[in-house]
Each structure stands twice: as structure tokens, then as C-alpha cells.
Amino acid sequence: MHLLRMVLAVTLPLVVLGAGLVVWAAEGRRDAALAAIGATAHALQTAVDRELDLTVAALEALSTSPSLDQALASGPGSPDAVAFRDQALSLVARRAASLSMIWLIPAPAGDGVRETLVPVPVVNTQVPAGQAPPALGQVRYPPRPIGDAPTPGTAVRTAIQTGRVHVGDLVQGSVAGWTIVVTLPVWRGDRVVGVLGAGIRPSHLGGVMRAELAAGAGVAALVDRGGVIIARTVPEHADTGRPAAAGAIAFQRNPSVREAREAVSLLEGTPVHAYFRRLDLAPFALAYGAPRALVDGPLRSALLAAIGGGLAALALAAAAALWFGRRLGAEVAALGADALRLAKGRPLPDRPASQVREVEAARGALLGSTAALAASEARFNRAVAAARMGTWEWDAIANRLTGSPGREALYGRAPGSLPTREALLEAVHPEDRGAVAAAGRKATDPAGDGDYVAEFRTVWPDGTIRWLRSKGRAEFAPDGKPVRMSGAVVDVTERRLAEAALRDSERRLRLAQEAAGIGVWERDLVTGEATWSVQEYRLHGMDPGQPPPSLAELRAMILAPDQPLGLLSDRLREAAADSTPDTEAAAQASEYRIRRPDTDAIRWLQVFGRVLPGPDGRPARVIGVSLDVTERREAEERQSLLAREVDHRAKNALAVALSVVQLAPRDAPPGQFATAVTDRIAAMARAHSLLADSGWSGADFGTLAEGELATHAGHVTLAGPPVRLAAAAAQPVAMVLHELAANAARHGALSQPGGSVALSWEVTGCDALRLVWRESGGPEVAGPPTRSGFGSRLIASLTKRQLGGAASFDWSDPAGLVATVKVPAAQLVGARPAGGQESLCA
Numbered sequence: 133m134h135l136l137r138m139v140l141a142v143t144l145p146l147v148v149l150g151a152g153l154v155v156w157a158a159e160g161r162r163d164a165a166l167a168a169i170g171a172t173a174h175a176l177q178t179a180v181d182r183e184l185d186l187t188v189a190a191l192e193a194l195s196t197s198p199s200l201d202q203a204l205a206s207g208p209g210s211p212d213a214v215a216f217r218d219q220a221l222s223l224v225a226r227r228a229a230s231l232s233m234i235w236l237i238p239a240p241a242g243d244g245v246r247e248t249l250v251p252v253p254v255v256n257t258q259v260p261a262g263q264a265p266p267a268l269g270q271v272r273y274p275p276r277p278i279g280d281a282p283t284p285g286t287a288v289r290t291a292i293q294t295g296r297v298h299v300g301d302l303v304q305g306s307v308a309g310w311t312i313v314v315t316l317p318v319w320r321g322d323r324v325v326g327v328l329g330a331g332i333r334p335s336h337l338g339g340v341m342r343a344e345l346a347a348g349a350g351v352a353a354l355v356d357r358g359g360v361i362i363a364r365t366v367p368e369h370a371d372t373g374r375p376a377a378a379g380a381i382a383f384q385r386n387p388s389v390r391e392a393r394e395a396v397s398l399l400e401g402t403p404v405h406a407y408f409r410r411l412d413l414a415p416f417a418l419a420y421g422a423p424r425a426l427v428d429g430p431l432r433s434a435l436l437a438a439i440g441g442g443l444a445a446l447a448l449a450a451a452a453a454l455w456f457g458r459r460l461g462a463e464v465a466a467l468g469a470d471a472l473r474l475a476k477g478r479p480l481p482d483r484p485a486s487q488v489r490e491v492e493a494a495r496g497a498l499l500g501s502t503a504a505l506a507a508s509e510a511r512f513n514r515a516v517a518a519a520r521m522g523t524w525e526w527d528a529i530a531n532r533l534t535g536s537p538g539r540e541a542l543y544g545r546a547p548g549s550l551p552t553r554e555a556l557l558e559a560v561h562p563e564d565r566g567a568v569a570a571a572g573r574k575a576t577d578p579a580g581d582g583d584y585v586a587e588f589r590t591v592w593p594d595g596t597i598r599w600l601r602s603k604g605r606a607e608f609a610p611d612g613k614p615v616r617m618s619g620a621v622v623d624v625t626e627r628r629l630a631e632a633a634l635r636d637s638e639r640r641l642r643l644a645q646e647a648a649g650i651g652v653w654e655r656d657l658v659t660g661e662a663t664w665s666v667q668e669y670r671l672h673g674m675d676p677g678q679p680p681p682s683l684a685e686l687r688a689m690i691l692a693p694d695q696p697l698g699l700l701s702d703r704l705r706e707a708a709a710d711s712t713p714d715t716e717a718a719a720q721a722s723e724y725r726i727r728r729p730d731t732d733a734i735r736w737l738q739v740f741g742r743v744l745p746g747p748d749g750r751p752a753r754v755i756g757v758s759l760d761v762t763e764r765r766e767a768e769e770r771q772s773l774l775a776r777e778v779d780h781r782a783k784n785a786l787a788v789a790l791s792v793v794q795l796a797p798r799d800a801p802p803g804q805f806a807t808a809v810t811d812r813i814a815a816m817a818r819a820h821s822l823l824a825d826s827g828w829s830g831a832d833f834g835t836l837a838e839g840e841l842a843t844h845a846g847h848v849t850l851a852g853p854p855v856r857l858a859a860a861a862a863q864p865v866a867m868v869l870h871e872l873a874a875n876a877a878r879h880g881a882l883s884q885p886g887g888s889v890a891l892s893w894e895v896t897g898c899d900a901l902r903l904v905w906r907e908s909g910g911p912e913v914a915g916p917p918t919r920s921g922f923g924s925r926l927i928a929s930l931t932k933r934q935l936g937g938a939a940s941f942d943w944s945d946p947a948g949l950v951a952t953v954k955v956p957a958a959q960l961v962g963a964r965p966a967g968g969q970e971s972l973c974a
Contacts, residue, residue, distance in 0.1 A: 139453030140446070147445045151438035158434030165427045166405060170393065172345070173407035173420040176352050179344050180337055184314070184413045187230065188297050190223055191316040191328050194234070200318065204238050204326050208254050208264035217255045224257055229339070232311055232331040233258045235265065239292050239317075239324045251288040251327070268329075272304045274373040276358030277381050291315035291327050299414035301356040302334060302373060310334045310372050312362060334372050338363030341418075350422040351398060355380045357415055371399065380419045383408040387415055395424060463491040471498055521622035524604070526553060528576065528614040542600060542623055544592025561589035561597065575604070578612035584619060599628040651758040653680075655701050657743075657751055671737065671758050673728030691734065694724035700739045704754040707743060723761065736765040830961040831862040833901070837891060840869040844882055844889070848873075852893035855901055861959035864934035871923040872905050872951060881910030881948045900937075901955040907948030916943040927953075935959055 194200070197219055202212035220234040235253040256265035268288070273281035287300040300313040311331040318326040334354075341352045342365045353371070354362040359381040364371045375381065379396030383389065391409045398404055404421030411418065463486050470480050480499075486492040522539030526532070531552050540550050543559040550556050553572065560568050568586045575584035584604040589597050604619020651668030655661070662680035669676040672689065681689075686699055700722040707720070719742040725734050741756025833855040841848045857865055873882065873889075881887030887909035894902050917924075924941065931939040935955050942950040 136450060136453050140450055143446060143449035147442040151442045154434050154438040158431045162427055162431050169405055169420060169422050170407045173409050173418060176341050176344050176420055177409040177411060177418045179340050180354060180418060181412050183340050187314055187330055187332055191330055194223055195316060195318045195328050203236060203254050209262050213255050214261045217257060217261055220255060220257050230332060230336045232333050234330045237288055237327045239326050251285050274302060274360050276360055277375045278359040278384055287313045287315045288327050291317045292324050295324060301358055302360050302362045334363045338365060341365050350420060352420040355384060355417045355419060359384050379406055380417055384417050460488060463488050467491055467495055470495060521620055523620050525616060525618045527616055542621060543590045544596060559590050561591050564588035575606045575617060576614040578608055582606040584617060598623055599625045649760055654753060654755045656753050657705060668758055671760055673730035689726040691725040691727060697722055697724045700741045700756060701754050704741050704743050735760055736762040830856045830858055833857055836862060836866055837869055840866055841873055844873060847882055848889045848891060850891050853895060855895060856961040858959050858961050861935055861955060864930045867930050868927050868953060871927050875923045876907055881907035884910045900957050901960060903953040905951040910948050912946045913943050913948060
């Protein structure tokens, strides 16, 4: 009987366990059924959200139509309103099963929106073309278990006030019947200029839910803010506009709860397990339930089967114990004795082979497992030593610290030298000792989770410092006091040194990038998410506190002439699509101009990038760098412009030199001919040097005159206001002054010791330059010469052809020649004829 009681004591837990497993399996099937209900509710919610998102997306696409702005500007019944109505009708036609109407309402002027606003549409697809739509105030809300019915125009006011999409409750219009109103604010810049609205048929939402359910798979319903049924799968249309069941109303009264599961009853009184989920786009509740009898029935059947099977198992175990008890008793007792000896490390006595094969096999397995355990412990100790780690256990009651061999060596101590927590703390670096002690107190606090984690430095007796990481878990007695704590400690010095080196390397790289003005960027090809360095934000004139811009925003920053170049990330994505796995695409580069949003300045960016593969070998992300090359591009443009200008001026100078040679008299002696040509080309060279010093931006007339008349200093006076000649006029004017001085030196006032020349200039009312060359003290002038000399012809030619002006010579004064040269305003820098005076300046 004693053996029987023992067998029953052993069998009873197994029976209970078996019964528990049966019940657990049944509970699992029940939980699986409930999980399936929850998954179905989630799928229904997703389907309805997707349908609402499609409607919003369609409205957003329609809101970008240029005819919308024209319709708002022209008003109801205008041709522009009719054109926009046709676009809206085409959208309604494409989604006829979902949409009942689309309308457009202008936003009222001013900052506030009156609560009594009754919106009047510019366009309503249910109103014939050319007719002014009536106000949208003739609607009826069904009786609501929750709250009062909104006033007419609430959806429009809410969209204007919040600036976001608004989904209204179930409403019945005079034409469209039951409708769900979706309103979308139309933004232009930073202002809402109108509201685009659409009516969704509740029957279509019911159809969306029915499409997600199998036949007979339960009942789903969509409930609005007021606790009114929008749509229901069974029956299809009869319950629209009715108050929902009590469970759904209770869920809607607590809008902070996103999902819930309750055992409730349908409107028909059928008990169901129901899941409630709140939509993402609208505060509607989706309820889905399955009959409780289908979910809970298998559990009751399993309970009955477990009870019957358990009783039968107990009876069979009792009979078997009585029958086999006498035979097995001695064998089992001997096996237990042998196991006890092995556990204590004692040798086994000689026993005859057991008459029971299983007992003999158990004895052999016990011997083998003991040997295997010893070998395993030896391997574990070797592995722990090789990995520079150790295991430890702290007896909280006796304050005794034990562990694997070599544990103390991690602290640079001899075996057995760290028997207590206090001794261990003495081996910890003084700066880390407080943190280690605090981690121990936290782990042994009954209110905590019992986890112990500490990473600290240990100081060896020879001064060596090593980093250790210790991790363990505490065990507590029923009264909450700590009993023991076990864990492992590992040397992480190399890892900490590597982390410090990596941080230093990253700091040096970041400093080099900032010093060089290089921005770094990265974009995921799958998710589109991007990561930018601070310098990348600065290059684009954006706030580093904001998320990186999207690809569309980056494209919008590129100037129109550079748009064909495209973003480098777009080109890299196209290259990645053409590449094969495990092949790395070549790096690419691009240069384009952007308009910075912070300063509106135009900057040149040079971008380099490369596609990198993911773990599967396929292109996963693109990385690159950006550099502002505006100064380089501007310098290149200035250099190119200067080269073109120099080329143009050189050609002009050669043309003038050729004219000098061609106009020179052929009967002059060679020496005289060479001197004349050399002097005139020297005058051109002086003007050329003056222009080069000013970067070919023009020449000051006074400076130019001083240079050309420098050889006659003391005999020439200059008088006139500051005037700047254009680059194209500098050399011809220099040649004119040279010829006047040369003629005066040969035949006029400068040919006599007491002769002098007065050069004066002024800017006339037409901004033209008037030069007066007056000679005195030279040979008496008897009248104009009998023939025109080379100098006079050259002056006339240069003045007329090169400058577009005129030159005149007055020989009537016996004291000397008076020459007048007029230079048009077009040859002066910054000068232009006064308005309306072109004919007077001609």
C-alpha cells in the first residue's frame, strides 16, 4: 500500500498535467480563434482606412488642378467653375460606387471663421453646369446616443480652422441620401483659400467590409462619433442611421482607447466576442464580432474529456502499481542508492544485472552522464579561461563570493583572494566603485527586476587598469529578502579601447568635413529615409533640427536650367535598378545650382555618391558627399568673360593698328613713317595697360589724358569733372589725344618754347562728353590748311567710326587751333541720355 500511495502521488501530477495540457490546447484554440477575430477586425479597419485614404488622395490630386483656383476666382456658374465641375465629375464617375458628390467652397475672408457659417459652394457635382449651387445647410443627422448633432457647416469650419482633412459623421442630405462628408482644406502658400469636399456612400464602406469577410464569418459594423451605425455587413442596409449596440457606444465614449475586446451582444441579442478598433483617419469605431458559442464550445468539451481521461488514468496507474510494485521496488531502490553514491563521488558496489532492462539502461546512462558532466565542466572551464571571462555566485546570507577558476585572475588577484563583496569592491577603480555598489543595491532591491549590470575598471596590484563587464540576476526568498545572485564577468578592455579609438576617428573625420565644408548624406533605397550631417543642412540653407527634406523638396530647389541633370540620388537609384546582386555600382558625380530657402541665394553644389549593397547583396542605400563650389564656378565664369573681353579688345586694337598703317602717308620717309606708327601704337598700348589695370571695366578720362600728354608736362593744363570711359572707347580717345598732341608738337603751340595747350571737358545735358583742345603761344594761325593731313584724317576716322561721335577744327583764332570732339553717352560708363531727349542728343 505504501508503494501504491507513492505511485499515485507520482501519477496524479501527470494526470493533472495531461488534463492541463488538454485544457491548454483548447484554450490555445480559443485564443487562436480570438486572435483571428482580432486580426479580422484589424484587416477590416485597414480596409476602411485605405478606402478613406484613397478618397483623400483623390481630393488632394484634384486640389492641385489650376481650374480650381480659376473657379474660386470666377465664382459659381462661371465657365471656370464648369470646367472644374467637369474634372470633379470625372473623378465621381471613376469612383461611382464610393463617391456620391464633390463640391468646392471658398474660404471666408479674414482670420476667424463664424460658427454660424453656412457654406455656399462654388461647384457642386449634383447641380447642373452653369447653375449656382445652393448652400450646404439642408442636412439631417440621425438620433445620436453620444453628444449633440453638429451644426450645419461643421465639417467645412473644422477643415479651415485646423488646416487638415476632416471626416464628418453620418448625415442625410436632401439629394445624396446617407453620406459621410470628407473635407480637405486647399492651401495656397500659407493660407487656406477653399475647402474641397466629397460625399462617401456608407453602402460602399459596408461593401468594403463584406469583401474582407468570408461567408458566415461574423458581423462587422462601422460607428461614427455619435454612436450611430454608418454601415453593417449583416443586414446590409437596414441598420444604417440606427444607434449602435451598447458595447460599441461604450467604446466610442472613451476616445483615448484605440482598441478593445469585449463579450457583448448584437442588436439582435446574439452573444458575441467583439473586437473594437478605432480608425486612423477618422474617430470612427470598427466593431467585429463572432458568436461566443463557436469560440467557447471546444473549451467546454475539452474540460469534460480531460476530467474523464484523468480519472481513467489514475485507476490504471493504481492497478499497475499494485501489479508491478513488488518486482520494481527493489530495483528502483538500488538505482536510487547508486545515483546518490555517484552524486557524492563515491564508487558503486558490485550488483548483479537488473532483471528490468530499463533500470539497467538507466544505471548505464547515469554512469555515462556523470562522466560527460565532468568532461563538460572541464571544457567549460577551459573556454571561460580562453575567453577571459568567469562565472560567479554570491551567497547573500553568508556574504560568500565563489565562482569559476580564474575569476580572480580577471582582477589581477590570486585564487581565493576575493571571497566577499567588500573584497571585490576594493579591486574596483575608486572612480567606478560607487556605480558598482549602486548596481548591486538595485539588483537586490525586491521592488526591482533583479538584474545586475555593471561595466567598470579594475586596478591590478601592479597598476594595470582593465575594463570588466559583469552581468547577473538576483534570487529572492518568499519574504522578499535576497538569497543569492549569480552571473558572469568578462574582460572588455579591447572593446573599450576600440570604441575610444572609433570615437576619436569620428571626431577627426567630422572636424575635417566641417573644415572643408563637406556635407555627408545617406538615403535608404527601400524606405526613402535620409540621414544628413549638420554641414549638409548648412549647404542647403536648412535647419538641422528638422528632418531631412524629401526627394521632391530637393528637386524643387534645383534651378530650372539644371533640372535635366536631376538629383544624383535619382541617378544612383536608376543605376542600382540596372545592377545585379553582389556588384557595386561605380561612383557618380554631378554639379547643379540650387536656390537656398533661407537666403534665396543661388549656390553651385558638387555632389559625389555611390550605391551600397545590403546584407542580401542587392542595392540597399546610397551615400555621398556635397561641396559648395560657387566661388570656383564664379571664378571660372569671370575668367572666361575676361578672356573673351581681352580677345575682343585685342582684335579691336589690331584693327586700329591696321588702320593707322593704312592711313599713314605713303610718300613719307621710312624713318618718319616708322616713328609715326610706333608712337601711335605706343598710345594704344598705354590705353590697353590702363584698361587691364581696371579689369577691362573702363578707364578714367583724366588719368588717360595725363598719360598721353605726359611728355608735354608743364605746357598742357587739364580741367574737367570725373568721367569714366567705356572699355571700347578708351583706345580711340587715347589715339585722338595723341594725334592732337603730335600735330601741336609739329606745327602748333607745342612746337614753340612758350606755347601751351588747354584741354577741358564737360558732360552735357545728354550725358555726352565734350572735349575742347585750345592752343595758344604758337605760330600765328593764318587759316585752315590747304589740305587735310594724316593726323586730321585719323582723328576724324576714329571719332566717327570708333566712337560714333564728331570732331571739328576751328582755325579762325590767330592764337591757335581750337578742336572740339564730342563722345556719345553710349561710350561712357553709367551715362545715358535723359528721358525723352534722344533726338536732342543725336
